[in-house]
Amino acid sequence: MRADAVRTRKQLLDAAAELFAEGGAEVSVAEIAERAGIGKGTVFRHFATKEDLIAAIVGDLLDDLVDAAEKRGSLREFMVYGVGRLADNRALCDVASGSVRHPDVQAGVERLNEAAQRLVDRAETREGVTGRDVVLLMTGVHQAAAPLRDAEPELWRRYLGFLLDGLLDTGSSAPHSRT
Incomplete structure (x- = not known):
């Protein structure tokens, strides 16, 4: 070239x-x-195509998340890292949620789901939680906090804490309540 x-x-x-x-x-x-x-x-x-351009951009980001899932010691550590990356990159959030249909992107998301599943398999989560659930929940945390990102850039951490409290098995299938 x-x-x-x-x-x-x-x-x-x-x-x-x-x-x-x-x-x-x-x-x-x-x-x-x-x-x-x-x-x-x-x-x-x-x-x-535009999708080829997106694939070129987010491929490395997806690889980074897969690598993070493999190197993080716990599901909690991976999710904190992952939501932080999603908070920094809206396209990554779009891709992780499945809205981009490029074959390379879909393969990257599948690798991410599989890596997250390995973390789920080692963690004590509520019954039925999958790696795909974890990836989608991470995008959900980002989306919930996104409207206030400029005013409260760390709000996603609070929301992720709420999510993890419900996701990780506490020995009770009932929701937490305050009485």
């Missing part, structure tokens, strides 16, 4: 990564091209 093409591709990937992190997978190719200072045609010369 020529040096100018390499530079253009890097500008494109940097712009796409920033915009997808800020706005999620719904960001338009036109917005990405504008941020990168290139034309839409140039985007499509590098990536045949």
Whole structure:
């Protein structure tokens, strides 16, 4: 690849990564091209579809989450790390929840679900909890806190604490109550 093409591709990937992190997978190719200072045609010369571009951006993020699931000692540690990553990247949240149908992305999400399942298998969770549940619940925590992200950027930690209290088996199947 020529040096100018390499530079253009890097500008494109940097712009796409920033915009997808800020706005999620719904960001338009036109917005990405504008941020990168290139034309839409140039985007499509590098990536045949927007989904290919998303896959290029979030593939490394999904790999990072899979790696985190394999290296974290507990389901709790993984979920704290994972929701933190989701809070920093809206596109990753979109991808983890299954809204992007690219085969590479779906394969990455499946690897993530499997890695989360291995953590679930080692943890004492309520009966029936799956790795997929964990991944979707992490996106749910992020989504619940997202409207207040600017005012309370750490709110997701509070919500994750509530979720973990209910998810992890406390020896009782009844919901916690205050009396």
